Amino acid sequence: MRIFNKVLSTSLLVLWDIVSVAAAIIIGLGLRYGFLNKELTFSWYLLHLQLIILFSIIVVLCNVVCRCYLNVWRHAGITEYSRQVTAAVLSVFLLAIINYIYKFLNFEDIIIISMLELILTLMSRVSVRVGYWAHSRVKSIKVRKKMKRVLVFGASEAGTNLVYKLRSHPEDNLLPVCFIDDNENMWGKKVSGIPVIGGRKKLTVAIRENNISEVIITAHNANHETLKELLTCCHRMHCTLKRFGTIDEVNEKSFGSATISDINLEDLLKRDSVTLNMVVVKSFIENKTILVTGGAGSIGSEICRQVLSFGAKRLLIFDIFENGLYEIENDLKERFDSDRFELILGSIRDENRLEEIFEKYKPDVVFHAAAHKHVPMMELNPKEAIKNNVYGTLNLARQALLHKTEKFILISTDKAVNPTSIMGASKRIAEMIIQMMDKLGETDFAAVRFGNVLGSSGSIVPLFKKQIERGGPLTVTHPEMSRFFMTIPEAVQLVLEAGAMADGGEIFVLDMGEPVLIYDLACDMIRLSGYEPDKDIRIEFIGLRPGEKLFEEISLAEEDVTKTRNNKIYICRPVTYEEKYLNDLLELMNEAVKNVNTEMVFKYVRELVPTFKTLSPLKEANSADIM
Numbered sequence: 027m028r029i030f031n032k033v034l035s036t037s038l039l040v041l042w043d044i045v046s047v048a049a050a051i052i053i054g055l056g057l058r059y060g061f062l063n064k065e066l067t068f069s070w071y072l073l074h075l076q077l078i079i080l081f082s083i084i085v086v087l088c089n090v091v092c093r094c095y096l097n098v099w100r101h102a103g104i105t106e107y108s109r110q111v112t113a114a115v116l117s118v119f120l121l122a123i124i125n126y127i128y129k130f131l132n133f134e135d136i137i138i139i140s141m142l143e144l145i146l147t148l149m150s151r152v153s154v155r156v157g158y159w160a161h162s163r164v165k166s167i168k169v170r171k172k173m174k175r176v177l178v179f180g181a182s183e184a185g186t187n188l189v190y191k192l193r194s195h196p197e198d199n200l201l202p203v204c205f206i207d208d209n210e211n212m213w214g215k216k217v218s219g220i221p222v223i224g225g226r227k228k229l230t231v232a233i234r235e236n237n238i239s240e241v242i243i244t245a246h247n248a249n250h251e252t253l254k255e256l257l258t259c260c261h262r263m264h265c266t267l268k269r270f271g272t273i274d275e276v277n278e279k280s281f282g283s284a285t286i287s288d289i290n291l292e293d294l295l296k297r298d299s300v301t302l303n304m305v306v307v308k309s310f311i312e313n314k315t316i317l318v319t320g321g322a323g324s325i326g327s328e329i330c331r332q333v334l335s336f337g338a339k340r341l342l343i344f345d346i347f348e349n350g351l352y353e354i355e356n357d358l359k360e361r362f363d364s365d366r367f368e369l370i371l372g373s374i375r376d377e378n379r380l381e382e383i384f385e386k387y388k389p390d391v392v393f394h395a396a397a398h399k400h401v402p403m404m405e406l407n408p409k410e411a412i413k414n415n416v417y418g419t420l421n422l423a424r425q426a427l428l429h430k431t432e433k434f435i436l437i438s439t440d441k442a443v444n445p446t447s448i449m450g451a452s453k454r455i456a457e458m459i460i461q462m463m464d465k466l467g468e469t470d471f472a473a474v475r476f477g478n479v480l481g482s483s484g485s486i487v488p489l490f491k492k493q494i495e496r497g498g499p500l501t502v503t504h505p506e507m508s509r510f511f512m513t514i515p516e517a518v519q520l521v522l523e524a525g526a527m528a529d530g531g532e533i534f535v536l537d538m539g540e541p542v543l544i545y546d547l548a549c550d551m552i553r554l555s556g557y558e559p560d561k562d563i564r565i566e567f568i569g570l571r572p573g574e575k576l577f578e579e580i581s582l583a584e585e586d587v588t589k590t591r592n593n594k595i596y597i598c599r600p601v602t603y604e605e606k607y608l609n610d611l612l613e614l615m616n617e618a619v620k621n622v623n624t625e626m627v628f629k630y631v632r633e634l635v636p637t638f639k640t641l642s643p644l645k646e647a648n649s650a651d652i653m
Contacts, residue, residue: 036095039095039150040086040089040095042147042150043082043085043086043089043147044082044085044086046085046143046146046147046150047078047081047082047085047143048078048082049142049146050139050140050142050143050146051077051078051081051139053142054135054138054139054142055135055139057138058134058135058138077131080121080124081117081121081139081143084117084120084121084124085113085114085117085143085147088113088114088116088117088120089110089113091113091116092109092110092112092113092116093109094106094109094110094113106151107148107151110147110148110151111144114140114143114144114147117140117143118136118137118140121136121140122136158194173196173199173200173201174199174200174201174239174240175201175203175236175237175238175239175240176192176200176201176202176203176238176239176240176241176242177203177204177205177206177229177232177233177236177238177240177241177242178202178204178205178206178220178242178244178270179205179206179207179226179229179241179242179243179244179256180205180206180207180243180244181205181207181209181212181217181222182207182244184244184270184271184284185205185207185217185244185270186217186218187284188202188242188244188270188271188284188286189202189217189218189220190218200240200286202218202220203220203236203238204220204221204222204223204232204236204238205217205220205221205222205223206222206223206224206225206226206228206229206232207222207225208225208226210225213225226252226255226256229241229256229259230259230262230263233259233260233263233265234263238263238265239265239266240265240266240267240268241256241260241265241266241267241268242267242268242269242270242286243256243267243268243269243270244269244270244271253267253269253289254550257289257550257553257554258553261553261556261557261558266556267289268286268287268288268289269286269287269288269289270284270285270286270287271284271285288554289554290554291487291547291550291551291554306523306526306527307336307522307523307526308336308337309526310336310391310433310522310525310526311333311336311337311338311391311522312336312337312338312339313337313338313339314338314339314390314391314432315338315339315340315341315342315387315388315389315390315391316333316338316340316341316342316389316390316391316392316393317342317344317383317387317389317391317392317393318330318333318341318342318343318344318392318393318395319344319345319374319392319393319394319395319396319422320344320345320394320395320396320397320437321342321343321344321345321351321354321395322343322345322347322349322350322351322353322354323345323347323350323395323396324479324514325395325437325479325514325517325518325521326343326345326393326395326396327350327354327357328514328515328517328518329393329395329518329521329522330343330354330358330367331357331358331361332515332518332519332522333393333522334358334361334362334366334367336522338366339366340366340367340368340387341366341367341368342367342368342370342383342387342389343355343367343368343369343370344370344372344374344383344396345370345371345372345396346371346372346373346396348371351369351371354369355367355369370383373418374394374396374414374418374419374421374422375413375414375417375418375421376421377421377424377425380421380422380425381425383425384425384426384428384429384431385429388429389426389429389431390431390432390433391431391432391433391434391435391525392422392426392431392433392434392435393435393437393521393525394419394422394434394435394436394437395437396414396418397414397415397418397437397453397456398410398411398414398415398449398452399439399449400449401441401447401449401450404447404448404449404452405447405448405449408448408624408627408628409619409622409624409627411448411449411452412448412452412615412619412627412631413619414452415449415452415453415455415456416452416455416456416459416612416615417612417616417619419436419456419459419460420459420612422434423459423460423463423471424463426463426469426471427463427466427467427469430467430468430469431469432469432470433469433470433471433472433525433528434460434463434469434470434471434472435472435473435474435521435524435525435528436456436457436460436471436472436473436474437473437474437521438453438456438457438473438474438475438476438533439453439475439476439477440475440476440477441453442454442456442457442475443475443637444637444639445635445637445638445639445640446638446639446640447640448628448631448640450638451631451634451635451638451640452631454634454635454638455612455631455634455635456473457473457475457533458603458608458634459608459612460472460473461473461531461533461603462603462605462608462609464530464531465531465605466605469530470528470529470530471530471531472524472525472528472529472530472531472532472533472534473532473533473534474520474521474524474525474533474534474536475533475534475535475536475598476512476517476520476521476535476536477509477511477512477536478509478511478512479511479512479513479514479517486509486544486547487547487551489501490547490548490551491551494551494552494555494557494563497563498563498564498565499563499564499565499566500548500551500552500563500564500565500566501566501568502544502545502548502565502566502567502568503544503567503568503569503570504544504567504569504570505543505545505567506543507543507544507545507570508541508542508543508544509541509542509544511542511547512536517536520536520592520594520595521536523592523595524536524590524595527590527592527595527597532597532598533597533598534590534595534596534597534598535595535596535597535598536594536595536596537594537595537596545565548565549565552565608634611630611633611634612634614626614630615627615630615631615634618630628640
């Protein structure tokens with residue numbers, strides 16, 4: 027039906043253009059020589075019938091070349107009308123050339139006919155635009171009293187486009203009433219027929235005096251600081267805050283696809299967007315066999331999506347969590363061919379399973395994201411953290427080295443720096459292992475270290491969401507606790523580029539921006555849910571849990587941190603470890619794990635990681651050491 031309507035509307039426009047040409051020629055020549063001129067014989071009219079056919083063909087062809095029949099005229103603007111005028115000028119030029127050869131008209135005749143033809147052609151287009159506008163206005167007047175009154179923050183091109191969209195779709199029940207804009211030159215003026223009341227300092231007054239129900243901010247103005255300021259003001263004034271479009275749409279001026287959406291946590295924490303070296307990443311991934319351990323997890327699953335997008339020949343998704351594998355399979359098969367990826371159930375602790383996989387598939391690149399990462403849980407189960415994060419990594423690295431894998435990228439954490447938890451210490455030992463293994467063969471081993479990712483399973487954000495749904499309280503450990511945050515896609519993009527840069531032995535550190543106070547994060551999430559912190563939903567401080575720090579660090583004092591060509595990625599140059607000493611301690615710690623000797627496990631962890639600071643291992647072991 028949609029195709030039929032499109033063909034019908036295009037056919038009507040073509041027919042109108044032909045009629046416009048005929049009318050322009052008859053009226054133009056009639057005005058010039060007189061409609062009742064006796065000298066206009068039958069042969070004269072026959073000649074000009076041929077002219078009508080010729081000019082009609084020229085006009086239609088020029089409209090096709092200038093893509094005038096592809097325009098949606100009910101939404102037409104300067105671009106569409108410019109194309110139409112360009113087509114008219116081009117048709118006059120072609121007609122003048124043909125007339126110069128055959129000399130069937132005077133130059134004055136061509137000018138008069140062309141002007142008339144352009145007027146008649148534009149009339150049809152303008153009438154569609156005016157008719158649609160009038161129809162929308164009539165509809166909006168009928169429902170105006172029921173519509174939400176909207177304040178638009180930003181009277182830029184995006185803001186005026188938003189006003190046009192709201193007026194064109196009265197069924198959305200949103201009535202633009204006024205603008206707020208920080209540009210003083212616009213204050214007191216009207217844009218698209220509605221007033222610019224002033225800058226952001228006038229926001230509260232504008233909301234109150236105009237009975238505003240909703241504030242919509244355009245993406246050009248939507249940095250996280252402005253969003254927080256507006257969010258606080260809107261909650262105080264009991265109106266909602268939304269945004270129009272994305273930064274990419276604003277930069278490309280593709281407002282046609284821009285939509286109104288809710289403000290989310292990523293918007294409030296957003297920093298400068300990541301600029302990826304697409305050529306380098308594509309050459310790193312394309313036509314390779316990629317193994318992702320922990321492929322069903324938050325980071326692992328996003329690595330899977332992105333490596334397939336970059337042209338991986340085969341993706342091996344390895345995980346112990348069968349439900350997670352089922353979910354990632356359903357997600358990937360909607361976007362990619364099923365023969366490009368394979369699901370493999372297993373554990374990185376199982377050396378035989380790993381050997382089987384490497385023998386069969388010979389992966390070119392390994393992204394090692396499988397890990398126990400929940401800090402308090404690992405404090406209750408310290409030996410499990412060591413088994414999985416240390417010896418699982420060692421098993422995997424040995425297979426990669428044995429089968430000459432090109433690159434091995436460990437996903438690490440800022441908790442590995444001066445760790446206060448067994449989880450952080452285990453990840454620091456994993457980093458030491460890959461730096462040791464890098465010296466033993468052809469495989470390039472490297473690690474990528476970053477902080478928390480928003481929305482990952484087991485993180486603070488899903489917990490806060492559940493607590494808000496229950497009506498609170500939100501539990502924050504300490505008013506001064508802070509963490510680095512990054513979105514999952516952003517983190518993985520940087521992981522891929524860091525992997526492409528790796529020459530072996532490096533620990534890459536991602537720029538996580540400024541640390542965020544967990545208390546501020548809790549307040550933001552409460553406001554985003556439409557409530558007021560400590561008024562509608564309470565925030566309760568519960569004290570630090572075992573293994574937690576007040577703040578995280580991103581690099582060790584002895585690590586030489588240098589910049590890379592990507593200003594979001596830094597390199598900690600390799601720290602030298604004595605191979606025999608490291609291997610001996612790993613063997614001794616493994617025996618302690620097997621013998622369920624938690625005190626000795628912690629002793630060897632401290633020898634391996636001198637900066638590790640924690641509670642007494644005996645106290646931990648006696649309280650809750652679960653195998």
